[in-house]
Amino acid sequence: MGEEQRNLFIALGLILVITLGWQALVLGPAEQERRELFEAEQALIAEQAGSDLPGIASAVETAPISAAVDRDEALTSAQRIEIESDAVIGSFSLTGARLDDLRLRRYTEEVDGDELVSLMNPAGSANSLYARDGWVSSTPGITNLPGATTEWTLMSGNRLTPDTPIMLSYDNGAGLDFVRTVSMGEDYVFEVTDTVTNRSGETVDLSRYGLVRQGQIPDDREPNLTVFEGAIAVVGDHRIQRKYDKLEDGEDVQDDGTGGWVGITSQYWLAAVMPDQSRAFTAELQGTEVAGGTAIQANYLEMAQALESGASLTSTSHIFAGAKEMSALNHVQNDLGISKFDMAVNWGWLWFVVRPIVWLLTALIAMTGHFGAAIMVLTLILKLILFPLSYKAFASTAKMKEVAPKMKEIKERYASDKQKQQEATIELYKTEKINPLAGCLPMLPQLPIFFALYQALFNSLDMRHASFPGWISDMAAPDPTTMWNLFGLLPFEPTGIFMTGFIAIGLWPILNGITMAAQQALNPPPDDPMQAKIFAMLPIIFVFVMAQFAAGLVIYWAWNSFLTVIQQYVIMRHYGNETQLDKFISKTLQRFRGSER
DSSP states (O other): OOHHHHHHHHHHHHHHHHHHHHIIIIIHHHHHHHHHHHHHHHHHHHHHHGGGSOOGGGGSOOOOOOSOBOHHHHHTTSOEEEEEOSSEEEEEETBTTEEEEEEEEEEESSTTOSOEEEEEBOTTBTTOEEEEEEEEOOSTTOOOOSOTTOBOEEEEOSEEBTTBOEEEEEEOSSSEEEEEEEEEOSTTEEEEEEEEEEOSSSOEEEEEEEEEEESSOOTTOOOOSSOOOEEEEEETTEEEEEEHHHHHTTOOEEEEEESEEEEEEOSSEEEEEEOOTTSEEEEEEEEEEETTEEEEEEEEEEOOEEEOTTOEEEEEEEEEEEEOOHHHHHIIIIISOOTTGGGGSOOOTTHHHHHHHHHHHHHHHHHHSOHHHHHHHHHHHHHHHTHHHHHHHHHHHHHHHHTHHHHHHHHHHTTTOHHHHHHHHHHHHHHHTOOGGGGTGGGTTHHHHHHHHHHHHHTOGGGTTOOBTTTBSOTTSOOOOOGGGTTTTSSOOOOGGGGSGGGOOOHHHHHHHHHHHHHHHTSOOOSSHHHHHHHHHHHHHHHHHHTTSOHHHHHHHHHHHHHHHHHHHHHHHHTTOOOHHHHHHHHHHHHHHHHHO
């Protein structure tokens, strides 16, 4: 086994030890503490509410979903109030007081297209997604509370804008009057304030709930470990979530706490409902079998509060429906006081590294005005910050290469005595002042940073529909060029299998493969011929693998590899090492000069 392979296995072993240690010493105790806190919260809620706390199932939509109808047809099935702001446009249904028609004015479905992203769609239509608030009661005889089919009466306002709220009313016919004020805040935030007056002659227990419901799981979703799509909630100090496939398999989840929110999210968009942050609530994420698939719902149910006869209570909740822009998420979290709302972004387990990178990337986008330029500058900054560690690693590799002939001599001299071979090798390390681990240890701190950058780019809304100089019009989509028509030089467009999956090889994946090959050429090949062949094939394999990735990620990898090649080449030449790249260039020049003669 060569030194490079030994160092690789040592590095992998160290990573495993660190991961297991972190799990045992940090994550394990934290999970135990969270579980104990959750049990204590449940006990407190049960003590305060007794048997009067209505079951979470009371807040679940139970109406069957019929076959999908045209979106415009579904919109005509109820009286509506127009919605308009700089960020969104749509309408609000008076049936159920649903937010079920919303398009995002800053985002289009296609690059340079006219069709806006339609986030919220009415029940019964394709891609149905809506949010609403309601009330339930455990008091006997109290029925007809605001729910999915409630017909609200418009009291004032005929258009919902940031400057003009609307006011609705509803009488349940049993002594409870509801007045609801809906107003718009910054960007994608809606505030829903209910005032309930009790004229029933008895004390009534009321619980407010909010929900987001998606009529059916999208069929075109693609599995991705870096992107989370499904139902999500923050309850107290922790997050719970279920991907679409988990909910499809019936793996519902329920949790209790104070402060937080629930919602349904995709890679770039989010619909969420937020209860009063001072009240305890139960959150549930669940999937329900419906005709043609599985409906997904995220809902909360606040702890019951008693409303005496003749008294009134006021309750305020919020709805977020829009793009996961960091400025919008931070506004909800910091200005509205919604607990951990920035967790709507899938930061991954390296969140403590991803967040600073996202902050820096956002600042660079503002400075450069271009996402592609921001990626390249960010990668360069990280390279400069990590240069001392890289220098130590590459310098160690250069020293190991210097003593390679002596090590080969030791192996040949003590070929039949492994113990003496090992002793002589250790003595050589001492004489030459070489640490065999010095080549891999400095690289360990760099791994989390580049994995974090990978996570940040995958979930970056700024990369969506961002162009890059040349032929890339959407950095969130694969490279549109293909080698099958020589990247557009031949006058035909390949179709079918040639434009799908790993076969659709664009120019940027090939450029990335070239930079990987150049990086490999700086290192001596492994002693084992089979390993050498495998290593030589890796750049070619990665060309096919990266063909399916977003162009922005491929550009990042190619640029990062290019900088690494320059960095490593300068260090190796500084130590007087002739690299494989030097040999390749020398042979190429000799052949070129020979052909000229």
